[in-house]
Amino acid sequence: MDRSEVNEKVLSILxxxxxxxxxxETASGDSKIxxxxxxxxxxxxxxxxxxxxxxxxxxxxxxxxxxxTIDNAVDAIHAKMKNQ
Amino acid sequence: xxxxxxxxxxxxxxxxGAKNSEEFLELLxxxxxxxxxxxxxxxxxxxxxxxxxxxxxxxxxxxxxKYHEVQLGNDFIQLACTAALEAWKSxxxxxxxxxxxxxxxxGVVIGGITPGTxxxxxxxxxxxxxxxxxxxxxxxxxxxxxxxxxxxxxxIFAAGAYSYSLNSACSTGTDSIINGAASIWLGFADRMIxxxxxHYSPYNLAGFDSMRLMNKQWNHEPERASRxxxxxxxxxxxxxxxxILILEAHDVAIARGAKIYGEIIGSAVNCGAQRGGGxxxxxxKDGVIRALNTALGYSQLTPSDxxxxxxxxxxxxxxxxxxxxxxxxxKLGPGKFPPINSTKAxxxxxxxAAGALExxxxxxxxxxxxxxxxxxxxxxxxxxxxxxGREAVPMQRLDKEINIAAKASFGFGDVNSVIIYKxxxxxx
Numbered sequence: 001m002d003r004s005e006v007n008e009k010v011l012s013i014l015x016x017x018x019x020x021x022x023x024x025e026t027a028s029g030d031s032k033i034x035x036x037x038x039x040x041x042x043x044x045x046x047x048x049x050x051x052x053x054x055x056x057x058x059x060x061x062x063x064x065x066x067x068x069t070i071d072n073a074v075d076a077i078h079a080k081m082k083n084q
Numbered sequence: 085x086x087x088x089x090x091x092x093x094x095x096x097x098x099x100x101g102a103k104n105s106e107e108f109l110e111l112l113x114x115x116x117x118x119x120x121x122x123x124x125x126x127x128x129x130x131x132x133x134x135x136x137x138x139x140x141x142x143x144x145x146x147x148x149x150k151y152h153e154v155q156l157g158n159d160f161i162q163l164a165c166t167a168a169l170e171a172w173k174s175x176x177x178x179x180x181x182x183x184x185x186x187x188x189x190x191g192v193v194i195g196g197i198t199p200g201t202x203x204x205x206x207x208x209x210x211x212x213x214x215x216x217x218x219x220x221x222x223x224x225x226x227x228x229x230x231x232x233x234x235x236x237x238x239x240i241f242a243a244g245a246y247s248y249s250l251n252s253a254c255s256t257g258t259d260s261i262i263n264g265a266a267s268i269w270l271g272f273a274d275r276m277i278x279x280x281x282x283h284y285s286p287y288n289l290a291g292f293d294s295m296r297l298m299n300k301q302w303n304h305e306p307e308r309a310s311r312x313x314x315x316x317x318x319x320x321x322x323x324x325x326x327x328i329l330i331l332e333a334h335d336v337a338i339a340r341g342a343k344i345y346g347e348i349i350g351s352a353v354n355c356g357a358q359r360g361g362g363x364x365x366x367x368x369k370d371g372v373i374r375a376l377n378t379a380l381g382y383s384q385l386t387p388s389d390x391x392x393x394x395x396x397x398x399x400x401x402x403x404x405x406x407x408x409x410x411x412x413x414x415k416l417g418p419g420k421f422p423p424i425n426s427t428k429a430x431x432x433x434x435x436x437a438a439g440a441l442e443x444x445x446x447x448x449x450x451x452x453x454x455x456x457x458x459x460x461x462x463x464x465x466x467x468x469x470x471x472x473g474r475e476a477v478p479m480q481r482l483d484k485e486i487n488i489a490a491k492a493s494f495g496f497g498d499v500n501s502v503i504i505y506k507x508x509x510x511x512x
Contacts (some may be wrong), residue, residue: 019151019153019182020147020150020151020152021147027237040153042222043222044222045221045222046221046222047224049219049221
């Protein structure tokens with residue numbers, strides 16, 4: 001799976017958890033998941049579970065803590081998939 | 085003690101056979117049953133295979149509901165949100181923006197008995213047993229906490245006076261209304277979102293079926309199965325739904341020119357403490373009589389002032405005792421006893437939400453000048469007929485003006501709750 005496919009799937013998962021549609025009008029890879037997408041911080045664990053299911057990987061707490069932006073998530077998943 | 089008057093300015097309902105208060109009013113007017121055959125109860129081997137299942141019809145794509153993540157809430161929460169949004173709108177209030185200031189003068193108390201059983205059985209238990217705790221995710225806790233619905237509503241309506249749940253078994257809904265009214269009386273709040281929600285779940289009903297408290301003899305005729313006051317009542321029929329009211333301090337409602345439905349002019353709660361013949365499941369007569377007398381005393385009424393009673397009357401052996409208690413307190417016999425019915429005949433016993441939904445039924449009847457048909461009382465219990473007369477239990481809808489109405493609820497744990505309600509009249 002190439003990076004753009006990973007990116008597309010990550011976005012579709014994040015879209016499940018945004019509370020306002022207009023946050024996507026200005027979203028980019030640098031957008032912060034909590035601040036810019038305004039996702040409730042409690043949802044981070046649900047997002048990680050969805051990502052694990054989607055990409056058949058395990059995301060440890062350290063990796064989870066390192067994911068701030070959309071690109072952080074895509075890069076972390078891409079790296080884990082390449083290492084498997 | 086002088087205290088602020090409490091009025092009702094908004095009403096919201098989701099009941100079996102009715103998605104909102106307008107449909108509920110039609111159901112009441114027609115004396116129509118919302119009880120149907122339940123395939124789940126048949127599949128799981130219940131003796132009772134009928135139920136009243138409320139469907140919220142909630143639009144989860146509504147931007148406000150999406151912002152507050154109502155789609156992540158369980159049926160208990162979604163039923164409460166649906167009824168509360170209707171109540172809030174009917175009170176003529178605007179839904180606050182998500183970033184609005186907190187309104188520390190509006191509070192929430194939404195009751196519920198066991199809102200999270202489905203989550204416990206279907207998600208928590210299987211995952212824990214497979215040692216998959218980390219896969220439970222973020223929605224387990226809000227969906228098992230009894231204050232879950234209150235938490236959602238305080239978020240949607242920016243209500244910050246307080247937000248909690250209340251649980252007193254089948255008195256829950258009525259007690260939530262009384263608790264909200266008391267908060268206004270005492271000055272804790274100016275406005276309260278009150279009521280209760282009960283979602284349909286076989287897990288919540290199984291214990292009652294095992295106790296032989298649910299009616300198993302009318303599975304072939306669901307609409308005839310809920311039979312309060314009848315000689316052939318053999319237990320209650322389970323229901324579900326949510327009834328929510330907006331209570332306001334009288335001065336606040338008047339100042340904003342709100343439509344007022346009526347006023348809570350008296351109430352009482354107590355517990356018979358399982359003495360004097362009372363048990364976990366059966367009332368101490370002395371406790372019930374004290375509660376009824378106390379509510380009447382607070383309202384400064386005489387028994388003949390009561391135009392209508394919405395009883396607890398669930399279709400069990402306790403119906404006869406309840407009627408004898410009302411008769412002993414009011415000291416009115418056949419020909420004098422006010423009309424009485426049980427909304428459970430139409431929608432079943434909605435357990436935690438019963439008192440709230442039945443209170444809504446009372447408000448709608450008072451507002452529209454009728455007493456709904458006491459469905460399935462064609463074979464009225466002879467002892468009940470002897471005590472209060474056939475005419476007090478209307479076989480057909482009774483169109484009449486109601487100024488004063490009484491609502492009682494009783495529950496497991498020998499708990500009693502009574503509210504006296506007065507129709508609103510300008511300058512009265």
